[in-house]
Each structure stands twice: as C-alpha cells, then as structure tokens.
Amino acid sequence: MNITANWSYPTRVLFGPGRIKELAAACAEAGIARPLLVTDRGLRDMGITKAALDLLEEAGLGRAVFADVDPNPTDRNMEAGVAAFREGGSDGVGGLRRGSGLDLGKMVAFMSAQTRPVWDFEDIGDWWTRANSDGIAPIVAVPTTAGTGSEVGRASVITNSETHVKKIIFHPKVLPRVVIEDPELTVGLPPHITAGTGMDALAHCLEAYCSPFFHPMSQGIALEGMRLVNDYLPRAYRDGTDIEARANMMAAASMGAVAFQKGLGAVHSLSHPVGAIYGTHHGTTNAVVMPAVLRFNRPAVEERLARAAAYLGIEGGFDGFYARVVELNRMFAIPQGLSAMGVERGRIPEMAAMALVDPSTGGNPVALTQENTERLYEDAM
Secondary structure, three states, X not given: OOOOOOOOOOOEEEEOOOHHHHHHHHHXXXXXXXXXXXXXXXXXXXXXXXXXXXXXXXXOOOOEEEOOOOOOOEHHHHHHHHHHHHHOOOOEEEEEEOOOHHHHHHHHHHHOOOOOOHHHHEOOOOHHHHOOHHHOOOEEEEEOOOOOOHHHOOEEEEEOOOOOOEEEEEXXXXXXXXXXXXXXXXXXXXXXXXXXXXXXXXXXXHHHHHOOOOOHHHHHHHHHHHHHHHHHHHHHHHOOOOHHHHHHHHHHHHHHHHHHHHOOOHHHHHHHHHHHHHOOOHHHHHHHHHHHHHHHHHHHHHHHHHHHHHHHOOOOHHHHHHHHHHHHHHHOOOOOXXXXXXXXXXXXXXXXXXXXXXXOHHHOOOOOOXXXXXXXXXXXX
16 A cells, blocks of 8 residues: 555634624635625525625625626636636635535636636646746635535636536645635525535545545545535435534535545546536536446445444445435435436447546546446446
8 A cells, every 4th residue: 555645634714603794804814805706696696695795895895796607617707707807906706606606716816817728727747836826816715505615625627618528727726715614604505405515525525435545534534524414414405494404514515625635536527527518416416426336336445335334323334325325315306317317328438438537537446447437327327
C-alpha cells in the first residue's frame, strides 16, 4: 500500500440557525466591499435572495445579483457572470445557491481576472498553476441545499456548451474564505429536492469511503457522513421544518465534499454524462445509478461496506447496506432506472466513452473499461 499522500482541509464555517444575518460581516472578513451575489434563476425572486440582498445593502455593500445560471452550469453562464462582475465593479462573490449557483459563482470569482480559457485550468496534473492567483476574487459561500458540499470545495463542475462534457476546474484559491451554513435556509426545499440533494451527499460519502486511495481522515469523515444521511435524510424528507434534521444534512453535505478529496467513482462517472446530455438533476441521477454501481463494485467493497453497515446500525453486512440504499430510493420516489429519466439505450456507447475520461473514474475500486461501463449503464437502465 502506498502511504504517501497530500492532504488539505477546508475553510471557516459559520454554522447554525440564523447565521445568515452575519452575511455582511462575512463579506468584510473576506475583504469584499462590492459583492456580486450569484444564485440561480429559481432563487432570484424568492424571499431568501431578497433578504440576503437587503442585508448587503443595509451594510453599504450594494445589491448586485447575477442569476443567469442553468441547472448544470455552463461556460456560457460563466462568461455572462464574469461580464456582470466586471461591469459592476465587483471585488468578490457571494454564492447563494440551490444547486448550481455556488459552483458558477466560484468560477466567476476565479475567472474574473484570468486571460486564458477556463478549460486551461481543468483538474489535470498541475494545470491549476497556470492561473493568475492574484486575480482570483474572494468568495463567501451560502448553501441553501444539503447536497453538493461545494461550499467547502476547491473546484467547480462546468459543462462545455459545445461538447456537453462536464469538466472539473480546480484551484486552491477557489475555496471560499467564509461559509455560512444556516439550516433555516433549507426549510423551504420541496421533498424531491431534499431527497435528490441528500442522496448526492450520500453518494459523495459512499464513493469516498470505497475509494482505494489512502486517506484515513477522509475515510472517517465519509463514514460518519453516511450515518448522518441514513439517520436524518428520511426525517428531513418527511418534515421539511425539522431543523435538527436539516442541520445534520447540511453537515453531511459538507463532510461529503471534504471526504471526496479521497476520490469518487463510477456513480459520478455514470451520472456526469447523463446530466450533461439530458440535463437531469445530479443528485437524483447519482441515486438512480447507485444500486447498479454497488452490484458492480461488490467484489472490491463487500468487506468494507459490511463494516460501514455495522457502524450505521444496519444488519446484514453488504446485503443489508445495499437493501437500505434501495429502500431509501423507494422512500424518496427516486426514478427506478435511467430509462425512467428519459435516457436512451442507443446513447450508451457514447456515454460510456464520456464516463471513461471523467475525473471520477480513477477512484472507482473496480477498473472501468468501455465494455464493462456499457454493461454497467445497461444494468442501470
């Protein structure tokens, strides 16, 4: 076993109900005097966004907002956001997100002073060193869902609008300076979004836990993150006003994003092409393919997931863990297979080829090939 690794852990987090009131102070701490609030179209006209803009305006920070963000953010969204950032004379980004807004906001801050194309900074080797680090604007992140954990991440997923391929753009300074995690902001989420984002958090923890790479700290965080999702996602789904459940799901989401620096795997490899081609919800797509990936990876992860099942209080080892995932999908009315999401069998070879070059692929405990990835997609249909 290779026991040499490089580790890093995230940023300052202001966690708890009502902490959104500290938004202006968080901007000041990050050195932001003229923030651009980046969110998505669905949130732009909602009370949560108005309240955030009011807080900024009352503190003399203006009320600039950009919300032209697709569910799977693209380079075109990013270019429009950078233009708004520059035209408004902004000096930092406040990422208020329900899904895609925060990923896009991080890229607006990153690209605000770059001169090279964004694809030159893909998470390959040391490509991130090509960036002008001094030109990366500071970021304050405010998640409004409990799923991606992007608030504690140093990368964003951006879809190439021409090729429809999702790319991971990485730089250490994309990590937000301050994060506000206020579970009250998630209370209004409808059950299906609560479920989809929550299963995304489970996918992050599960894949990090099963990744073959050496990272004991991430391993432990992933394990506890799975426990929190197992215990609290059903509660948050049943009762969206359950603040304890909402808070624990926000914690689980951040834990998943911290843990997956250990690696992701085939759940994400399969999900990314589907989302890029069909525009499906990322977390829900992860949930749809998760049972098939568990079956595929069983020879390599059976013993490990048996230990996880015991920690989560699930009887039956691997089979019990698998049954619980299937039970959660049914509980949350997750589509039963990719066909139910509109995915066409004729595109399986194309999606398999895309999956093989996805950055998540290298973390899968069973090596992926064109042939077995096509079979895996077929099994997930």
